Amino acid sequence: MLDRPAAVDTYEHSAAQDVFVHTRDRTCRFPGCGQRVGWADADHVIPHAHGGPTDCANLCCLCRSHHRLQTSAPDWRFEMSADGVLTVTTPSGTTRTTRPPGVRPPPPPESLPSLDGGPPSDRAEDAPPY
Numbered sequence: 001m002l003d004r005p006a007a008v009d010t011y012e013h014s015a016a017q018d019v020f021v022h023t024r025d026r027t028c029r030f031p032g033c034g035q036r037v038g039w040a041d042a043d044h045v046i047p048h049a050h051g052g053p054t055d056c057a058n059l060c061c062l063c064r065s066h067h068r069l070q071t072s073a074p075d076w077r078f079e080m081s082a083d084g085v086l087t088v089t090t091p092s093g094t095t096r097t098t099r100p101p102g103v104r105p106p107p108p109p110e111s112l113p114s115l116d117g118g119p120p121s122d123r124a125e126d127a128p129p130y
């Protein structure tokens with residue numbers, strides 16, 4: 001299980017949250033969309049102005065179109081659980097759920113080994129001894 005970065009008090013999410021949410025979601029989380037998203041598209045599921053926390057349990061990746069839908073179409077309901085399962089309810093009451101791909105994120109940058117030696121498979125100490 002991923003370590004979720006701490007919530008922050010500001011509207012802007014932290015860099016750690018940005019990495020976490022993009023690693024968790026990878027694409028637009030709107031059901032059936034799957035469009036790749038840029039690094040600026042981690043959005044509040046419950047708007048910050050409406051009391052939604054800046055927490056990974058309230059942030060998800062949406063493409064521009066679905067971000068616009070999410071923020072400007074009040075008849076659509078977006079809800080997300082702590083483990084990133086997003087439930088979207090349409091104006092007619094149809095519910096769709098999407099789950100994050102569940103891929104482990106890379107370790108945080110500060111704990112990565114130096115890349116100066118090239119890919120690990122090219123390094124002498126990784127070669128079989130015989």
Ligand SMILES: [Zn+2]
Binds near residue numbers: 028062
């Ligand atoms: Zn989308």
